[in-house]
Amino acid sequence: MTDPLANVQRLVDDWERDAEEKAARYESMRQEVERISITASAANGAVSVTVGPNGIPNAVSMTDGVSRLRPEQIAAAVMEAMGKAQAGYPAELARIVGGTVGPTPSGQHIVAVAERNFPQPEPDDRPAAPPRRRPGDDGDFTDDSFLR
Template sequence: MSDPISDKAENAAARVDQLVAQAKQKAERYRAMQQAVERVSVSAASQDGTATVTVDSAGNVTDLRITDRVREMSGDQVAKAVLSALRTAQSKLPDRLGEVMADTIADDPRTRDVILGSYRAKFPEPEPEPERTPPAARIGGLPDEPEAAPPRPPRRPAPPDDDDEGFGGPVMIRE
């Protein structure tokens, strides 16, 4: 007859060994995931193709390419193109990281969902850019009227100047 106490101790030791082996395997999969995530990069181009931005897995810019077409653009247009490409590249990160995680930690969907949720919160889909009406489609084919400049404050009258020697007032006026 076997000793029930020693059988329980052997079963417990075997179970502990099994748990340790599983933990080591899981740690190795997470290490592989981390290394794969560190190699992830995503690129995206602006809608007009003038700027292409590449970001790493943290969303940091690792490459920026701008075409010569920017010479014909205003600084504001160039900035919008770059930021548009940046936001698009960053918003693609969760999907790319999801692929990496599916290959490495597919058996842990809860961890994957938490990590991807964090990325989606940090790098949401960019707002759609308003459609620009081509010039030919505008009424009469004329460009939209530029915005009116903000009204200037009224000029203050110049203080009286007794030393103007008849030349009609001060030469320099502060506005």
């Protein structure tokens, strides 16, 4: 006959060992997540933004190339680079989660939250709007007349 007390002790020991292994995997995940650093650029490399372990920007750099840009173009380039860097965050987090804690409900939740907070940018594949012609326009799309 098996000793019921020995069976209970074995179950407790297995539970304790499993809990310690899970804690070690989550600690490994936490350490890897803390090292996340993703950099993306825009405006032909004139602007770069780096996001850290929480997907929040922690560095912005610019080259002399920004001198050819208007202020609103620089601002747009910063936002574009930031969006690109943040869009890479969920995939990097998913890679880390998959390699440490695996497809656990908590790991899946962590990745899902990142995907919700930092979605992939919408592709800008809209066709360019054609220039509008005014009635009587000669079609060259300028306000200059050849008669002047």
